[in-house]
Amino acid sequence: MKCIVGLGNPGFKYRKTRHNIGFMTVDHMASENGWKINKSGFESNYAEEHWKGEKIILVKPQTYMNLSGQAVKKIVDYYSIDPQDILVIYDDLDLPSGKIRLRQKGGHGGHNGIRSIIDQLGTKEFNRIRFGIGRPETNMDIIDYVLGKFSKNEKQRVEPAIEQSLHACEDWMEKPFLEVMNTYN
Numbered sequence: 001m002k003c004i005v006g007l008g009n010p011g012f013k014y015r016k017t018r019h020n021i022g023f024m025t026v027d028h029m030a031s032e033n034g035w036k037i038n039k040s041g042f043e044s045n046y047a048e049e050h051w052k053g054e055k056i057i058l059v060k061p062q063t064y065m066n067l068s069g070q071a072v073k074k075i076v077d078y079y080s081i082d083p084q085d086i087l088v089i090y091d092d093l094d095l096p097s098g099k100i101r102l103r104q105k106g107g108h109g110g111h112n113g114i115r116s117i118i119d120q121l122g123t124k125e126f127n128r129i130r131f132g133i134g135r136p137e138t139n140m141d142i143i144d145y146v147l148g149k150f151s152k153n154e155k156q157r158v159e160p161a162i163e164q165s166l167h168a169c170e171d172w173m174e175k176p177f178l179e180v181m182n183t184y185n
Contacts, residue, residue, distance in 0.1 A: 001055040003081045004029070004169055005072055007090040007113040009147075010045075010062040018133040019065060019146040021158070022089040025131070025165045026058050032166060042074035051173045057081070068113040069120030076121065086126040087172055089165060090114060091146060095132025098157025100165055102181040103128045127177045129165050 006022030014020050030037050030047060037047045037058055047058040057079060061071035076086065090113055095101055105125040108115035118124050134154075136145040150158055164184065171180045 001057065001079060001081060001085060002051075002173055003057045003059060003075060003079070003086045005059040005061065005068075005075075005086065005088045005117075007065060007068050007088060008060065009064050010060075014147065016149050017147050018150060019091055021091045021131045021133065021162075023060050025089045025129075025162050025169075026060055028162050029166050029169055030058055042078060043071040044075060046075065051170070054173060056173065066112040067116055069116030069118070072117050073120040083121055083123050083126040084177075087129065087169060087177075088114065088117060088126060089129045089131060089169075091133045092130040093133060093135050093142070093146070095130055095134070096157075097132055097134035097150075097154045098161040099132035100161050100168070100184065101130045101132070102168060102177070102184050103130065104177055104181065127172070129168060131161065131165060 004026060006026030008014065008020035008023030035047050035049045035058065037045050037060060039046050039048065043061060043063045045060045045062060049056045049058065057075060059075055061068045063071045090111060104127055107124060108118055168180055168184045171183065
């Protein structure tokens with residue numbers, strides 16, 4: 001069983017914001033495969049699907065970003081998912097907008113959603129897709145920036161990267177993550 005978690009904030013207000021790129025990617029994956037994220041529980045909206053015979057759980061925590069680990073922990077405990085079978089997709093200020101980087105483990109890098117997951121799971125060893133959103137070009141407050149919507153120019157870089165992230169997720173469902181990292185990094 002594999003678990004793909006897209007991080008974001010619930011509610012219409014945050015729907016297309018930079019901080020919700022994880023939600024956007026999981027939604028795109030569901031849409032492209034004809035899947036529906038139509039279950040609620042574990043402080044999440046989620047789907048139970050199958051990919052070539054393997055069970056896949058798509059998760060969108062509804063706890064708000066800073067408490068994402070609470071929802072992830074509940075899903076992981078209920079389904080007895082090994083941390084190495086988790087892939088978390090989240091926004092990263094330190095990568096240029098539209099650039100993705102895959103990692104097998106690591107620290108939180110200042111990302112509160114990842115910090116929460118590390119704290120709740122008690123491990124740094126889970127797979128990740130860091131999705132670049134860049135940094136503000138002005139002196140804009142970081143919180144305002146991550147909770148802001150993508151500009152038209154950014155969308156031109158982000159939309160192909162969402163597609164690339166989708167392909168990385170699908171490859172991971174069939175291949176070892178290290179092999180997928182070597183392909184996409």
